[in-house]
Amino acid sequence: MKRNINxxxxxxxxxxxxxxxxxxxxxxxxxxxxxxxxxxxSPEEQAKGLALENPQVRNRIVNxxxxxxxxxxxxxxxxxDFAKRITTGNxxxxxxxxxxxxxxxxxxxxxxxxxxxxxxxxxxxxxPGTLITSNTSGIPIHxxxxxxxxxxxxxxxxxxxxxxxxxxxxxxxxxxxKTDPEVVxxxxxxxxxxxxxxxxxxxxxxxxxxxxxxxxxxxxxLQVMNKLGLNVDEIDRITGPAIGRPxxxxxxxxxxxxxxxxxxxxQGLYQTGExxxxxxxxxxxxxIQKMVENNWLGDKSKQGFYKKTKTESGATEILTxxxxxLEYGPKNKVKFQSMxxxxxxxxxxxxxxxxxSASDKAADFFRETSYGLFxxxxxxxxxxxxxxxxxxDAMKAGFGWDLGPFEVxxxxxxxxxxxxxxxxxxxxxxxxxxxxQNGAETFYKSEAGKRLYYDIPSKTYKQIxxxxxxxxxxxxxxxxxxxxxxxxxxxxxxxxxxxxEFHTKMNTMGSEVVQGxxxxxxxxxxxxxxxxxxxxxxxxxxxxxxALLYMNALEQEYDEINLxxxxxxxxMMRVRxxxxxxxxxxHGLTLGGGCEITLHAxxxxxxxxxYIGLVEFGVGLIPAGGGTKEMTLRTAAAFEEGDPELxxxxxxxxxxxxxxxxxxxxxxxxxxxxxxxxxxxINQNRLIADAKAAAIRLAETGYTKPTQKTNIKxxxxxxxxxxxxxxxxxxxxxxxxxxxxxxxxxxxxxxxxGDLSAPTEVSEQxxxxxxxxxxxxxxxxxxxxxxxQSILTTGKPLRx
Numbered sequence: 003m004k005r006n007i008n009x010x011x012x013x014x015x016x017x018x019x020x021x022x023x024x025x026x027x028x029x030x031x032x033x034x035x036x037x038x039x040x041x042x043x044s045p046e047e048q049a050k051g052l053a054l055e056n057p058q059v060r061n062r063i064v065n066x067x068x069x070x071x072x073x074x075x076x077x078x079x080x081x082x083d084f085a086k087r088i089t090t091g092n093x094x095x096x097x098x099x100x101x102x103x104x105x106x107x108x109x110x111x112x113x114x115x116x117x118x119x120x121x122x123x124x125x126x127x128x129x130p131g132t133l134i135t136s137n138t139s140g141i142p143i144h145x146x147x148x149x150x151x152x153x154x155x156x157x158x159x160x161x162x163x164x165x166x167x168x169x170x171x172x173x174x175x176x177x178x179x180k181t182d183p184e185v186v187x188x189x190x191x192x193x194x195x196x197x198x199x200x201x202x203x204x205x206x207x208x209x210x211x212x213x214x215x216x217x218x219x220x221x222x223x224l225q226v227m228n229k230l231g232l233n234v235d236e237i238d239r240i241t242g243p244a245i246g247r248p249x250x251x252x253x254x255x256x257x258x259x260x261x262x263x264x265x266x267x268x269q270g271l272y273q274t275g276e277x278x279x280x281x282x283x284x285x286x287x288x289x290i291q292k293m294v295e296n297n298w299l300g301d302k303s304k305q306g307f308y309k310k311t312k313t314e315s316g317a318t319e320i321l322t323x324x325x326x327x328l329e330y331g332p333k334n335k336v337k338f339q340s341m342x343x344x345x346x347x348x349x350x351x352x353x354x355x356x357x358x359s360a361s362d363k364a365a366d367f368f369r370e371t372s373y374g375l376f377x378x379x380x381x382x383x384x385x386x387x388x389x390x391x392x393x394x395d396a397m398k399a400g401f402g403w404d405l406g407p408f409e410v411x412x413x414x415x416x417x418x419x420x421x422x423x424x425x426x427x428x429x430x431x432x433x434x435x436x437x438x439q440n441g442a443e444t445f446y447k448s449e450a451g452k453r454l455y456y457d458i459p460s461k462t463y464k465q466i467x468x469x470x471x472x473x474x475x476x477x478x479x480x481x482x483x484x485x486x487x488x489x490x491x492x493x494x495x496x497x498x499x500x501x502x503e504f505h506t507k508m509n510t511m512g513s514e515v516v517q518g519x520x521x522x523x524x525x526x527x528x529x530x531x532x533x534x535x536x537x538x539x540x541x542x543x544x545x546x547x548x549a550l551l552y553m554n555a556l557e558q559e560y561d562e563i564n565l566x567x568x569x570x571x572x573x574m575m576r577v578r579x580x581x582x583x584x585x586x587x588x589h590g591l592t593l594g595g596g597c598e599i600t601l602h603a604x605x606x607x608x609x610x611x612x613y614i615g616l617v618e619f620g621v622g623l624i625p626a627g628g629g630t631k632e633m634t635l636r637t638a639a640a641f642e643e644g645d646p647e648l649x650x651x652x653x654x655x656x657x658x659x660x661x662x663x664x665x666x667x668x669x670x671x672x673x674x675x676x677x678x679x680x681x682x683x684i685n686q687n688r689l690i691a692d693a694k695a696a697a698i699r700l701a702e703t704g705y706t707k708p709t710q711k712t713n714i715k716x717x718x719x720x721x722x723x724x725x726x727x728x729x730x731x732x733x734x735x736x737x738x739x740x741x742x743x744x745x746x747x748x749x750x751x752x753x754x755x756g757d758l759s760a761p762t763e764v765s766e767q768x769x770x771x772x773x774x775x776x777x778x779x780x781x782x783x784x785x786x787x788x789x790x791q792s793i794l795t796t797g798k799p800l801r802x
Contacts, residue, residue: 019109020071024078172400198684200399212400246404257300489514512547532697536587545594583700615663622786626777716755725750
């Protein structure tokens with residue numbers, strides 16, 4: 003049957019329920035969020051003379067939970083305005099309203115008896131055929147079916163979202179033997195396409211996939227740490243970005259998640275793990291038991307493995323827990339020779355291989371924990387998954403790892419690692435040896451732009467299901483590279499479309515990237531019909547190469563800086579005025595120059611999680627790669643007779659002047675960084691494929707090279723006076739520094755078209771020349787150089 007999800011009912015408004023509701027609101031679905039009605043008045047309600055029957059009182063719990071979620075950081079909504087899509091109520095008065103829902107999601111407390119009571123209520127009002135799922139992370143799904151009707155059982159399964167649901171991409175789908183296969187198929191597809199999730203089919207086994215493997219990795223890490231005599235700071239140094247894991251590494255992650263959560267999941271795995279060869283590992287170490295008893299649970303109790311305090315001078319200081327004495331002390335300075343050696347290696351797979359061959363305690367820890375993880379993961383097939391790629395997908399999407407266990411194993415070399423594992427006392431599952439004996443030496447390989455995985459039952463390689471609509475650039479490197487240099491690679495992604503990716507540090511834009519953009523357009527105009535600029539890295543682009551600018555400014559090479567800026571401006575204009583459609587696909591950090599190339603695209607296909615902005619003010623400069631020009635142009639283009647035009651100009655001016663960054667693609671649209679015709683991809687895995695489709699669509703509908711604009715309306719003195727007066731007032735009030743005032747005045751001068759006596763129409767080139775002149779003058783300012791140096795050395799802007 004054709005199934006549409008127009009309304010979702012979320013039962014339970016706690017941390018997970020309220021945020022799941024928010025994410026459905028993000029994608030345009032109407033949400034009914036319910037929770038229990040209170041059984042007694044709060045002191046505030048008593049003071050107001052309210053009664054329990056008052057609607058304000060009856061929905062207090064759900065409304066408070068929703069408002070707490072909306073105000074939380076990170077924000078669960080793409081835009082706060084999306085909260086209007088959520089209606090609240092309580093189980094007593096509003097359970098009848100679930101009859102209008104297409105999907106009912108239960109997110110009440112982790113108590114089977116309570117869940118079954120809720121499902122009995124649901125059964126009274128749910129219309130037949132409505133999806134009903136549970137967000138449990140630990141209770142066996144099939145236990146919940148007792149006493150339920152056949153239709154309920156057929157349309158029921160587990161849907162395990164990870165917290166926070168907007169940001170963590172994993173959605174585990176856990177069917178029962180009675181779940182209709184069509185329901186599973188629908189949820190796998192819906193979660194991917196509409197919710198932007200990596201949907202992973204899991205079995206109804208303890209902790210499912212991600213938590214089963216993830217908690218093992220944590221508990222084994224604690225054991226190896228003790229064996230090698232390492233401390234908290236050392237482990238967090240080893241297990242962070244250096245090995246492709248989140249910055250929060252091990253112990254900071256546990257503080258965020260909460261030690262009570264770790265204890266609950268680990269104890270559950272011990273209790274249900276009679277057949278798990280590593281069952282004993284899930285017993286909590288004494289120091290964790292003591293920390294739980296002391297209520298040292300992490301962030302929720304203000305102390306865990308780390309504790310934030312104030313020094314005598316009032317400065318914030320973070321202390322680290324000594325696990326031997328359970329006393330807090332200053333953070334340890336961590337330095338391992340192996341990690342210093344691998345630090346310059348940009349490619350993660352090459353870095354891991356080099357780390358595994360090093361010979362100090364950090365490398366010993368990495369090797370032993372990797373061997374244990376490989377053994378455990380291989381032994382979990384087919385218990386928790388029939389396919390190895392599901393384990394990798396779950397760990398990447400649920401725990402934020404860059405590579406899953408089998409991908410890391412591939413990077414280290416499967417055959418040689420098996421030999422090293424066995425020497426160290428870790429034996430992988432028998433199917434791994436059989437795979438090697440059959441001549442297959444990797445878990446994954448790429449062919450013709452497709453990623454294949456080793457299928458254990460058939461002993462052959464198969465394409466990963468569901469990836470047919472993804473374009474993963476790693477799969478094109480063997481035979482689809484058209485051109486490359488140190489900073490960029492051009493791939494033929496089929497159907498007459500090229501893709502240009504940057505691969506500098508943080509994808510910053512220097513001379514190699516500029517060369518790559520011109521080369522891509524040259525080749526596309528000659529032999530192809532469109533160009534996509536996008537990548538699969540964590541961030542699209544963090545902006546211009548400040549180090550190069552800083553060196554030239556220190557040497558007072560102003561002619562060189564002027565040439566650099568002019569070349570960059572010309573490159574952005576080439577993107578805008580090429581003979582083929584150029585589609586830019588931003589995601590993650592899209593700052594400064596990354597924002598400017600986005601602004602100049604014929605079409606933008608943005609990931610929902612795009613954090614875009616013109617941030618040059620933070621380093622004492624103004625956007626000079628066409629960014630100031632483009633925002634001025636867009637403001638002028640939006641003018642309609644009778645509109646308060648200067649309000650729009652003021653908004654654009656303030657966004658640049660405050661270096662404001664959109665917190666989502668939807669917010670970027672409100673800030674005019676995205677135009678009404680630009681599109682948003684909820685699932686970032688689909689981003690480049692969606693951008694390619696947009697490029698094909700533009701080409702096939704008769705793309706024509708546009709002409710540069712010469713009729714951009716600027717305000718001249720009337721607008722300039724307003725901005726200069728405002729800047730002076732801010733300075734006199736002590737809100738901005740003398741240097742900030744100078745930058746503000748230069749920005750106003752550009753956006754108003756200079757000191758023109760009346761509103762006038764000017765050309766794009768006129769505004770670009772003003773941009774470049776202002777930028778060049780600011781690079782000679784000592785305060786600007788200090789700010790750039792601060793960014794380069796500390797990663798933070800210096801306010802002066």
